[in-house]
Amino acid sequence: MLEINNVRKTFNARTVNERVALNDITLRLEDRDFVTVIGGNGAGKSTLLNAVAGVWPVESGSIVLDGTDITSLPEHKRAALLGRVFQDPMMGTAASMQIEENLALAARRGQKRTLRPGITREERARYRDMLAELGLGLEDRMTAKVGLLSGGQRQALTLLMATLKKPKLLLLDEHTAALDPRTAAKVLELSERIIQENKLMTLMVTHNMKDAIRYGNRLIMMNEGRVILDISGEEKKKLTIELLMNAFARASGETFVNDRMLLG
Amino acid sequence: MNPASLFNALPGAVAQGLIWGIMSIGVYITYKVLDLADLTVDGSMATGGAVCIMLMLNDWNVFLALLCAMAAGMLAGLITGLFHTKMGIPAILAGILTQLSLYSLNLAVMDFKANQGINVTKYQLLVSQRNVRTLDLSNPIFITLLVLALVIGVLYWFFGTETGCSLRATGANEAMARAQGINTKRAKILGLMISNGIVALSSAMLAHYQGFVDVNMGRGAIVIGLAAVIISEVIFGKLFRNFALKLLAVAVGAVLYFLVIQVVLWLGLNTNLLKLLSALIVAVFLGIPYWRANLAARHPRKGGKEHA
Ligand SMILES: Nc1ncnc2c1ncn2[C@@H]1O[C@H](COP(=O)(O)OP(=O)(O)OP(=O)(O)O)[C@@H](O)[C@H]1O
Numbered sequence: 001m002l003e004i005n006n007v008r009k010t011f012n013a014r015t016v017n018e019r020v021a022l023n024d025i026t027l028r029l030e031d032r033d034f035v036t037v038i039g040g041n042g043a044g045k046s047t048l049l050n051a052v053a054g055v056w057p058v059e060s061g062s063i064v065l066d067g068t069d070i071t072s073l074p075e076h077k078r079a080a081l082l083g084r085v086f087q088d089p090m091m092g093t094a095a096s097m098q099i100e101e102n103l104a105l106a107a108r109r110g111q112k113r114t115l116r117p118g119i120t121r122e123e124r125a126r127y128r129d130m131l132a133e134l135g136l137g138l139e140d141r142m143t144a145k146v147g148l149l150s151g152g153q154r155q156a157l158t159l160l161m162a163t164l165k166k167p168k169l170l171l172l173d174e175h176t177a178a179l180d181p182r183t184a185a186k187v188l189e190l191s192e193r194i195i196q197e198n199k200l201m202t203l204m205v206t207h208n209m210k211d212a213i214r215y216g217n218r219l220i221m222m223n224e225g226r227v228i229l230d231i232s233g234e235e236k237k238k239l240t241i242e243l244l245m246n247a248f249a250r251a252s253g254e255t256f257v258n259d260r261m262l263l264g
Numbered sequence: 265m266n267p268a269s270l271f272n273a274l275p276g277a278v279a280q281g282l283i284w285g286i287m288s289i290g291v292y293i294t295y296k297v298l299d300l301a302d303l304t305v306d307g308s309m310a311t312g313g314a315v316c317i318m319l320m321l322n323d324w325n326v327f328l329a330l331l332c333a334m335a336a337g338m339l340a341g342l343i344t345g346l347f348h349t350k351m352g353i354p355a356i357l358a359g360i361l362t363q364l365s366l367y368s369l370n371l372a373v374m375d376f377k378a379n380q381g382i383n384v385t386k387y388q389l390l391v392s393q394r395n396v397r398t399l400d401l402s403n404p405i406f407i408t409l410l411v412l413a414l415v416i417g418v419l420y421w422f423f424g425t426e427t428g429c430s431l432r433a434t435g436a437n438e439a440m441a442r443a444q445g446i447n448t449k450r451a452k453i454l455g456l457m458i459s460n461g462i463v464a465l466s467s468a469m470l471a472h473y474q475g476f477v478d479v480n481m482g483r484g485a486i487v488i489g490l491a492a493v494i495i496s497e498v499i500f501g502k503l504f505r506n507f508a509l510k511l512l513a514v515a516v517g518a519v520l521y522f523l524v525i526q527v528v529l530w531l532g533l534n535t536n537l538l539k540l541l542s543a544l545i546v547a548v549f550l551g552i553p554y555w556r557a558n559l560a561a562r563h564p565r566k567g568g569k570e571h572a
């Protein structure tokens with residue numbers, strides 16, 4: 001279970017650029033929740049995920065994951081509990097290292113790094129099988145530098161790395177936004193498959209309303225650093241883009257005018 | 265410009281190049297593996313010699329003295345690492361601060377003298393200029409090659425371990441490294457320590473080789489190290505993909521650098537202008553990737569390297 005209690009984050013505090021990105025936000029996720037997160041530009045979606053990941057400290061509130069208070073844990077320590085895939089395909093992998101080396105790094109998340117070999121033969125065999133399952137032909141290029149892969153291949157690899165060591169929570173921040181529609185659809189399907197198979201608690205940010213409706217068992221909408229809409233279960237299954245837009249207008253008192261979100 | 269005089273100077277240039285090659289490998293670790301420009305080396309390139317020579321003058325065993333020299337270098341790297349990671353000082357500035365304080369510390373180690381000699385006949389030195397043309401096992405080229413092989417071997421092993429991989433990941437993509445649970449601050453500190461330990465070893469060997477330690481002997485070391493790294497990439501970049509071979513290429517780069525310097529001196533360049541020349545050459549080579557990228561951006565080729 002994930003509990004986000006009254007978390008506040010202000011960027012550039014006490015300057016003219018002050019910006020409250022998370023406004024005492026409270027959110028609770030059950031273990032099997034697969035939550036899609038939507039909201040306009042600057043709504044605080046990425047900030048929410050970064051707060052959970054510990055990219056920087058939050059000002060107030062607490063974040064409890066699976067009974068552990070991680071609010072003041074440094075980023076690399078929380079990483080033991082989290083799997084993350086970023087919007088930028090460059091960000092999730094080390095371009096100058098080999099595919100198998102990247103996987104081996106991920107396999108040791110949350111473990112002490114010792115003077116034992118960075119990758120073993122058994123691991124290689126295991127990674128080969130996992131890569132073969134992706135169906136991208138990466139199993140024959142295990143020693144190729146990740147920098148040679150396409151954006152979609154890199155995101156698929158990052159997804160594998162994020163879940164190689166089963167995380168308590170998977171954070172996906174618009175991880176298909178930089179891909180062409182066909183590749184994006186593939187990576188999304190792969191994400192869902194991995195989430196289902198491993199029964200992962202997931203927060204997935206997307207700008208695509210259709211995807212937000214199609215995937216997951218729960219949908220939240222953010223605006224100005226708060227959750228303004230939280231739909232799950234049967235209600236979510238009946239959602240349409242129109243219903244969602246009306247709900248937004250009611251909840252925020254504004255009409256929905258974000259081009260990027262309409263695109264879905 | 266007597267060809268014989270150039271020929272005579274070559275063994276010395278090779279020996280010096282190899283010793284500086286060890287230092288350049290230290291620079292490679294920070295500059296290439298960790299993606300940090302560490303200026304500590306200008307200081308630690310004198311620290312190693314100072315510690316080693318002074319201990320030997322106090323009748324310490326040569327190998328123990330060498331080990332202490334390396335430990336002193338690692339300590340210097342630790343200080344830079346702490347400045348950088350615990351005090352948020354940019355890496356370059358952190359290195360400069362350590363380098364400056366090392367100047368005083370090196371003098372203190374050397375009893376506040378600008379240089380300290382060590383007699384080849386009285387002390388058992390690891391390498392000595394005197395033997396540079398002898399054809400037996402005491403030849404400094406031979407011994408330095410052995411040390412080089414040892415250094416490359418240990419580094420090759422280390423960077424294949426879990427810890428070593430975490431250092432490489434930190435240099436390759438820090439955000440990713442943290443997301444994979446790597447303590448990137450610690451990785452940087454460790455990398456700086458290893459690098460400066462190697463630099464100090466090279467410094468101690470250089471002091472042995474020339475028979476004295478000078479408080480200024482590290483001045484410009486970073487430029488020589490970068491020159492070696494750049495030369496190695498230009499010549500061997502496409503050829504060598506194995507890490508050990510890359511390290512070897514850096515040492516070869518340093519040797520080539522000293523050979524070129526030797527030729528330039530032979531052609532009659534004033535010794536005092538050497539540093540100017542080195543700096544300009546390194547500046548040009550550092551600029552090449554930038555110019556290349558600009559050119560590529562202005563004249564994009566159809567179906568370029570993008571695999572997306
Ligand atoms: N590192 C930062 N420094 C300063 N301001 C920031 C930083 N990160 C986010 N912000 C600001 O905080 C607010 C919320 O940003 P955030 O990135 O969370 O929005 P988002 O919902 O992810 O938007 P988008 O859909 O554009 O990705 C924005 O006003 C943004 O400008």
Ligand SMILES: [Mg+2]
Pocket residue numbers: 045046047
């Ligand atoms: Mg965002």
